[in-house]
Amino acid sequence: MNQAHYHLLLNHLPIIIPIVGLLVLTVGFIFKSEIVKRTAFAVFILAALTAIAAFATGDGAGEVIKNLPGVNEQVIHDHEEVAETFSILIYVLGGTSLIALWLNWKQKTYASLFAVIVMALAIVVIFFAKQTGTTGGIIRHTEIRTDSMGKQNLGNKNENDD
Secondary structure (H helix, E strand, C coil): CCHHHHHHHHCCHHHHHHHHHHHHHHHHHHCCCHHHHHHHHHHHHHHHHHHHHHHHHHHHHHHHHCCCCCCCHHHHHHHHHHHHHHHHHHHHHHHHHHHHHHHHHCCCCCHHHHHHHHHHHHHHHHHHHHHHHHHHHHHHCHHHCECCCCCECCCCCCCCCC
16 A cells, blocks of 8 residues: 555545534533533544544655646645645644643633634634545546636536537
């Protein structure tokens, strides 16, 4: 297996896990359950750890595929830029969740404030996760590319073809 294989194995985790964490945290707020909130914080910490692994394999994956037919280096670069922002944000989410977990565990008065901050960060992270996943998918999935006018790129098919 090469770096592209490892990246493909890992890259979905930091995208999916924050969604699960947000759902768990929402349930914790609805049912006013501190243990469920703590579970959500742990899920976000796990998401940050998986992002480290996915990010670490990204450059190697880019090197493996950059010379393959149909791969555009600008598309790889665009994905790298979005992935860097996403990585920073998910690391912040993981760190903030670690603090929130500790505050909740120690039953500090401002633990609820941190829970709200974590929820807001999670929403931002999920937005950038979607962007990162989409730009990564575009590298090899030409069917989801759009042209400069925002129209879907349908490959070699002409408008007159039926």
